Structures are given as structure tokens and as C-alpha cells.
Amino acid sequence: MNLFAINYQQSCLQPVKHGLQSGNLRINFNHGTTCLAFKYSNGIVVSVDSRASAGAYIASGTVKKVIEINPFLLGTMAGGAADCQFWQRVLSQECWLYELRNKERISVAAASKLLANILYNYKGYGLSIGTMIVGWDKKGPGLYYVDDDGTRHSGNLFAVGSGSTYAYGVLDTCYRWDMTDDEALELGRRAIYHATYRDIGSGNSNNLYLVKPDGWKFIGNYDTANLHYQYNPVAAE
Amino acid sequence: MIYSRRHPHIWQMTPSVLVGGVGFQGDCLTFMKMMQTKVKLYQYEFGRSPDTSAIAQMISIALYNRRFFPYYVYNMVAGLDAEGRGALYTYDPVGNVERALYRAEGNASAILQPFLDNQIGRKNQGDVAGPGDLALPKEDAVKLAHDIFISAAERDICCGDGVVIQVVTAAGVENYNYQLRKD
Numbered sequence: 107m108n109l110f111a112i113n114y115q116q117s118c119l120q121p122v123k124h125g126l127q128s129g130n131l132r133i134n135f136n137h138g139t140t141c142l143a144f145k146y147s148n149g150i151v152v153s154v155d156s157r158a159s160a161g162a163y164i165a166s167g168t169v170k171k172v173i174e175i176n177p178f179l180l181g182t183m184a185g186g187a188a189d190c191q192f193w194q195r196v197l198s199q200e201c202w203l204y205e206l207r208n209k210e211r212i213s214v215a216a217a218s219k220l221l222a223n224i225l226y227n228y229k230g231y232g233l234s235i236g237t238m239i240v241g242w243d244k245k246g247p248g249l250y251y252v253d254d255d256g257t258r259h260s261g262n263l264f265a266v267g268s269g270s271t272y273a274y275g276v277l278d279t280c281y282r283w284d285m286t287d288d289e290a291l292e293l294g295r296r297a298i299y300h301a302t303y304r305d306i307g308s309g310n311s312n313n314l315y316l317v318k319p320d321g322w323k324f325i326g327n328y329d330t331a332n333l334h335y336q337y338n339p340v341a342a343e
Numbered sequence: 344m345i346y347s348r349r350h351p352h353i354w355q356m357t358p359s360v361l362v363g364g365v366g367f368q369g370d371c372l373t374f375m376k377m378m379q380t381k382v383k384l385y386q387y388e389f390g391r392s393p394d395t396s397a398i399a400q401m402i403s404i405a406l407y408n409r410r411f412f413p414y415y416v417y418n419m420v421a422g423l424d425a426e427g428r429g430a431l432y433t434y435d436p437v438g439n440v441e442r443a444l445y446r447a448e449g450n451a452s453a454i455l456q457p458f459l460d461n462q463i464g465r466k467n468q469g470d471v472a473g474p475g476d477l478a479l480p481k482e483d484a485v486k487l488a489h490d491i492f493i494s495a496a497e498r499d500i501c502c503g504d505g506v507v508i509q510v511v512t513a514a515g516v517e518n519y520n521y522q523l524r525k526d
Contacts, residue, residue, distance in 0.1 A: 126413065133415055160435065166433075168441065186439075187435065187439035188403075188407055188435060188437040189410075189437075191403070192404070192407045192438060231411060233410075
């Protein structure tokens with residue numbers, strides 16, 4: 107048994123889930139999340155949490171997980187924070203170049219395909235990205251799920267991240283196509299609240315965006331601790 | 344093994360931007376020198392110093408370029424933004440960047456960050472106002488930074504010996520050095 111070889115192999119730098127490890131030393135990258143987006147009769151709601159965890163430590167409670175690619179396109183961040191930030195910035199650059207070359211705004215389908223193709227080239231390298239590309243183009247509302255193994259799906263409703271299962275529970279129960287703006291926003295808020303309540307990797311606050319034919323609008327930032335007492339009022343003593 | 348009791352962790356990039364980095368010292372030194380070189384190249388190309396947000400973005404990309412063999416450094420950039428207000432940017436080892444009001448990184452980060460959340464962010468203090476009115480006078484801010492490191496030295500074996508506090512103002516960078524317990 108070559109003990110030197112075994113020891114050497116363990117002390118080489120190797121990728122592990124959400125980080126790198128060399129022997130006993132471990133670097134954790136910021137990650138973790140719940141993000142959701144759904145189309146309805148009047149637009150698209152995008153709702154995300156704002157927690158970034160590095161292992162068991164909460165690295166930040168104020169992460170902006172909705173990346174504003176351009177005034178008509180949004181991308182969400184799930185998985186590795188740096189991966190999502192970097193590649194969606196590359197996507198913004200490519201979308202702008204497309205506009206300059208073609209004298210018209212890029213479609214959501216094309217933007218999501220650009221990102222999916224880039225990510226497919228890095229398949230197997232350990233990137234961790236689960237994103238939704240959301241926007242409004244001449245074909246109407248667009249919502250695509252794109253992830254690090256090259257998956258690209260169009261759909262009406264997606265939830266991504268460690269807390270997605272909890273968000274789906276609320277979304278699948280209450281989702282209807284015919285909703286008013288307020289009903290849709292409230293559904294987005296509630297789904298994230300429930301995900302933050304049950305998932306340790308999600309929490310802190312909820313950022314809500316609404317996408318309409320004239321572009322996206324930031325609706326607000328809601329502290330999930332306050333949302334808890336709103337949805338579960340404590341009876342007066 | 345303590346190799347030095349006076350090793351600096353903050354590097355000056357331009358007359359009004361400081362970058363601090365902790366982690367593996369080999370990567371810290373190399374990364375800081377590399378950033379100073381990039382700043383110089385910017386100055387040669389554009390004829391002026393890069394501002395805080397430009398350096399912040401530059402660092403994020405420089406870190407991500409080594410995504411598959413990262414710099415084991417936790418960085419922070421401090422400077423003044425375009426409106427003359429204080430700006431702080433914090434990073435993870437692969438370049439995730441976020442602008443923040445306060446941040447602690449390093450060995451004692453887990454015990455200092457909650458203290459900052461309470462004292463500067465005014466979290467969990469009931470009806471006390473949020474961090475919006477950061478109207479701390481400079482002397483109080485320096486005193487708070489000093490107190491933070493006294494606490495760090497009390498409860499973390501890697502912290503101690505001394506602390507260097509640098510304050511970025513419109514007039515430039517001021518230095519305050521204090522001694523801490525040496526055990």
C-alpha cells in the first residue's frame with residue numbers, strides 16, 4: 107500500500123460540492139438559494155431570496171440574486187454566486203453586442219440559448235449555475251430555465267435552488283393563469299417566505315420583480331422575518 | 344508558528360482606494376501585486392486613476408479568471424464612490440462581489456460579523472433606527488474599529504499583536520496603529 111500516494115492524492119486540490127478541498131483545508135464558495143418565476147395573464151413575476159451561505163456560515167443576507175441583464179431581460183442566481191454573476195455579466199455583454207449588430211433587441215429564446223451554449227462548453231468543469239432567463243420580447247413573455255449541465259427549458263413556472271421544493275408546494279397549490287398583478291405578486295412573496303422558513307440555505311429577505319411588455323420593474327424588498335409575523339400574527343396578550 | 348507580528352493586510356491601489364486581503368498569504372501577496380500592476384496599466388491607458396467601482400469590478404474578474412484554481416484570498420475594497428460617500432465591496436475567493444456597509448473577514452470573522460451586525464447595522468435592537476443614518480463621527484468609527492479588534496484578540500488565537508486602521512476620506516488616507524495583546 108503506497109501511503110505516500112494516498113496522502114498525496116488527498117492533499118491535491120480537488121473540487122467538492124460548492125467549493126474546493128485540499129486535505130483538511132476546505133474553501134467554501136458562496137451559494138444556496140430559492141428563486142422562482144412564473145408567467146400569468148398580465149406578465150411574469152420573479153421572486154428570489156437574498157441569502158448566500160459559505161458552508162454553514164451565512165456569508166451575506168443582502169445578495170442581489172436577480173441580475174439585470176438589460177431593461178427587458180432579467181436573470182436569476184442559484185448555485186455558485188460568482189459563477190452566476192460572472193456568466194450573466196458575459197451574457198449582458200453578448201446581448202448588447204447583438205443589439206449593436208442587428209439593430210434590434212435580442213429575444214429571450216436567443217439570450218437563454220447563448221448562455222446555455224456557453225455553459226455546455228464548461229460541462230464537467232464544476233460550475234454550479236441554475237438560472238432563469240426572464241423577459242419580454244416581440245413573441246410575448248419569455249421564461250427559460252438554464253443550468254450548468256446545458257439544460258434549457260421553456261415553461262410557465264419554475265422554482266430553482268435548495269428551497270425550490272418548498273416553493274413548488276405553495277406555487278402548485280395556488281397558481282392560476284388568470285390572476286391580478288397583486289395576487290401574482292403575493293403568490294411570489296408567499297412561496298419564497300415558505301421556502302425561507304423551511305430551507306436553511308434560503309432566507310433573509312425577498313426581492314420581487316414584475317416583468318411587463320415595457321420591461322421589468324423592481325417591486326420591493328421584504329424581510330422574511332417580518333413576513334413571518336404578517337402571515338402568522340401573534341394574538342394580543 | 345508566528346512568522347511575523349507586523350505583517351500588513353491592507354494595500355493601497357490609488358490615493359483614494361484601499362484593498363485588504365486575508366487568507367493564504369502567498370496568494371494574497373501575488374494577487375495584490377497583480378492588482379497594483381493592473382491599476383498602473385489603467386493609468387497608462389486612460390491618463391487617470393481608476394475609481395472605486397472600476398477597481399471593484401476589476402478584482403471580481405481577476406478572481407474569476409482563476410475559477411478552477413482559485414486565489415485563496417478573501418478581499419475587500421474600500422474607497423469613496425462617485426458621490427463622495429464611503430464604498431465597501433466584499434468578495435468570496437472566486438469573485439462574487441457585493442457592495443456592503445460593513446464586513447469582517449478572516450479567522451475571527453464568525454465572531455466579529457455578528458458584532459458588526461448589531462453595532463453598525465443596528466440589528467436585533469427592537470425599535471432602534473436601522474443603519475440608514477450612519478452618522479458616526481470619524482473618531483467614534485476608529486474607536487469602534489479598535490474595540491472590535493480588542494474583542495477579536497480576546498477570543499481568537501490568530502488575532503493579536505497589533506491592528507492597523509486606515510480611514511479613507513476625501514483628503515486622503517489616514518493611519519491609526521494600535522497595539523493589541525501579544526499572547
